[in-house]
Amino acid sequence: MHVAVAVIVNAKQEVLLALRHAHQHQGNLWEFPGGKVDSNESVYDALLREIVEELDVVITSAQPLLEVTHKYNDKSVLLDVWLVDKFEGSPKGKEGQQLRWCPIVALNVADFPAANVPIITRLQSN
Numbered sequence: 721m722h723v724a725v726a727v728i729v730n731a732k733q734e735v736l737l738a739l740r741h742a743h744q745h746q747g748n749l750w751e752f753p754g755g756k757v758d759s760n761e762s763v764y765d766a767l768l769r770e771i772v773e774e775l776d777v778v779i780t781s782a783q784p785l786l787e788v789t790h791k792y793n794d795k796s797v798l799l800d801v802w803l804v805d806k807f808e809g810s811p812k813g814k815e816g817q818q819l820r821w822c823p824i825v826a827l828n829v830a831d832f833p834a835a836n837v838p839i840i841t842r843l844q845s846n
Contacts, residue, residue, distance in 0.1 A: 721797050724767040725754035727785060727839065728777075728804040728811070734821040735843065736811055738774070740833075750822075750831045752801070752839060763800045771807075776814055781806035786842055790835035797835050 728736040737750040755770035757763055764782070771777050781804070788799040813819050827840045 721795060722757040722763075723754055723797055723799050724757050724763050724770055725752045725799045725801045725839070726767055726771050726779065726782070726804045727752050727801060727843065728771075728807060729824075730821060732821075732823070734823050735827070736775075737820050737822050738813065739818040739820075741817065749833050750820075751833060751836060754799075757800070764802075767800075767802055771804075774814055774817070775809075775811040775819070777807045777809040777811050779804050779807050786838065788835055788838045792834070799835055799839070801839055 726736075730736075736753065738753045740749050740751055753771060753774050754767065755774065757766040761769070767782065768779055771779055782802040783805075785801045785803040788797075788801060790797050790799070811819055824843050827844065829837045829840050832840065
């Protein structure tokens with residue numbers, strides 16, 4: 721599964737996190753917002769679409785950060801991760817998901833799906 725992922729960073733060097741619903745794959749864990757890339761769209765277009773759909777936020781500046789491939793027991797994912805440093809709007813959990821801002825230094829890998837560990841490592845090494 722190909723996923724566009726947004727690491728949305730605010731001026732306080734906090735990142736926006738969303739809590740996965742219990743019934744979802746890797747439920748009750750925090751994640752960086754994003755979603756599936758459709759076969760007919762670019763990763764960047766998928767990123768823009770997913771963030772509007774999930775958070776009611778418009779990305780105005782984003783750069784590729786890294787790609788992560790991970791195999792869970794039941795599925796494989798390719799995460800196309802983008803660093804979002806400018807956006808318009810106030811994030812809202814439009815799909816009923818809980819949101820929170822977390823300082824980059826306080827991210828704990830145990831709170832995330834395993835595929836997110838390289839993202840946290842990269843963020844905390846900068």
